[in-house]
Amino acid sequence: MKAIVIEHFGTPDAFKETDLTILPVAPNQVLIRVAATSVNPVDTKIRQGAVADIAPDFPAILHGDVAGVIEAVGDRVTNFQVGDEVYGCAGGVKGMGGALAEYMLADAELVAHKPKSLTMAEASALPLVSITAWEGLIDRAKVQSDQKVLIYGSTGGVGHIGVQLAKWAGAKVYATVSTDEKKAIALSLGADVTINYRQTPIEEFVAEHTDGNGFDVVFDTVGNDNLQNAFKAAKLNGTVVSTVSLSKQDLTLLHAKGLTLHLVFMLIPMLFNIDRSYHGKILTKLADLVDKGQVRPLIDSQSFTFAEVAAAHAHAESGTAVGKVVLTRETL
Numbered sequence: 069m070k071a072i073v074i075e076h077f078g079t080p081d082a083f084k085e086t087d088l089t090i091l092p093v094a095p096n097q098v099l100i101r102v103a104a105t106s107v108n109p110v111d112t113k114i115r116q117g118a119v120a121d122i123a124p125d126f127p128a129i130l131h132g133d134v135a136g137v138i139e140a141v142g143d144r145v146t147n148f149q150v151g152d153e154v155y156g157c158a159g160g161v162k163g164m165g166g167a168l169a170e171y172m173l174a175d176a177e178l179v180a181h182k183p184k185s186l187t188m189a190e191a192s193a194l195p196l197v198s199i200t201a202w203e204g205l206i207d208r209a210k211v212q213s214d215q216k217v218l219i220y221g222s223t224g225g226v227g228h229i230g231v232q233l234a235k236w237a238g239a240k241v242y243a244t245v246s247t248d249e250k251k252a253i254a255l256s257l258g259a260d261v262t263i264n265y266r267q268t269p270i271e272e273f274v275a276e277h278t279d280g281n282g283f284d285v286v287f288d289t290v291g292n293d294n295l296q297n298a299f300k301a302a303k304l305n306g307t308v309v310s311t312v313s314l315s316k317q318d319l320t321l322l323h324a325k326g327l328t329l330h331l332v333f334m335l336i337p338m339l340f341n342i343d344r345s346y347h348g349k350i351l352t353k354l355a356d357l358v359d360k361g362q363v364r365p366l367i368d369s370q371s372f373t374f375a376e377v378a379a380a381h382a383h384a385e386s387g388t389a390v391g392k393v394v395l396t397r398e399t400l
Contacts, residue, residue, distance in 0.1 A: 078115070097174060138152040148181075155183075156347070164338060190365050282301060372396075
């Protein structure tokens with residue numbers, strides 16, 4: 069099969085096309101004829117070598133998110149058959165080949181039937197970010213009706229799904245934005261209130277929207293040093309959920325306010341082969357929400373083919389993308 073690989077860590081120019089042998093389908097696997105994939109921050113970090121310990125062996129096929137059609141099924145697989153349209157986050161990390169190829173071998177537990185209302189490109193934008201948002205807001209924070217939920221990074225990959233899931237759960241959703249364009253997007257996704265964090269200090273919007281008490285749940289998809297802002301914005305005995313915390317932080321406010329902090333790392337089932345079936349279950353539930361019109365992917369205006377993966381990575385890293393950057397395979 070044709071595949072796009074990296075043979076060393078580096079800039080987006082490290083990608084090259086090559087021919088690789090398709091490995092046999094194991095009893096618990098499906099072989100997916102890849103139609104589309106999307107770029108996640110972990111994909112660019114793996115390519116750079118920033119997280120080399122979770123990178124596939126060279127020549128490495130990157131990208132976990134995939135949408136495509138089942139080409140073959142393993143002997144133990146009962147919930148999929150040849151011809152099924154599926155999506156999932158199922159590889160591109162240590163021990164697992166990724167989606168930048170004609171075919172992708174995937175553990176059947178990590179994939180689900182694709183939402184019927186979406187194109188392959190649209191579906192490929194959802195898996196990693198949706199699982200992350202679901203684990204953070206639904207599983208960890210257990211967002212409830214009438215809670216006030218603040219979402220940092222509301223038009224980013226994880227954040228835009230977080231807005232919609234929090235709204236679906238019945239919360240009043242407050243979304244941070246930096247421009248009028250992003251304000252309009254956040255409102256269209258279901259946010260009740262938008263807050264321009266560049267114009268309004270934390271103390272001011274906490275006072276305005278919570279009478280100074282703070283938010284019940286703060287979902288911080290920016291993370292790292294922004295965690296301090298999340299701590300400030302949360303109410304006493306509130307909940308903070310972060311998706312990025314590769315940094316040293318002062319936990320004084322966490323203690324002083326009695327906060328609960330949750331950290332989400334959705335790759336754990338893939339890296340350590342535990343609870344993989346739960347990811348497939350989340351994606352099945354998500355597909356239902358998508359087809360009911362309650363969740364939709366936010367796709368960046370620039371689209372790419374697999375041959376343009378270097379440009380796609382450069383765009384994703386530029387900080388100018390809004391929503392997910394997707395790529396479609398040229399020959400479908």
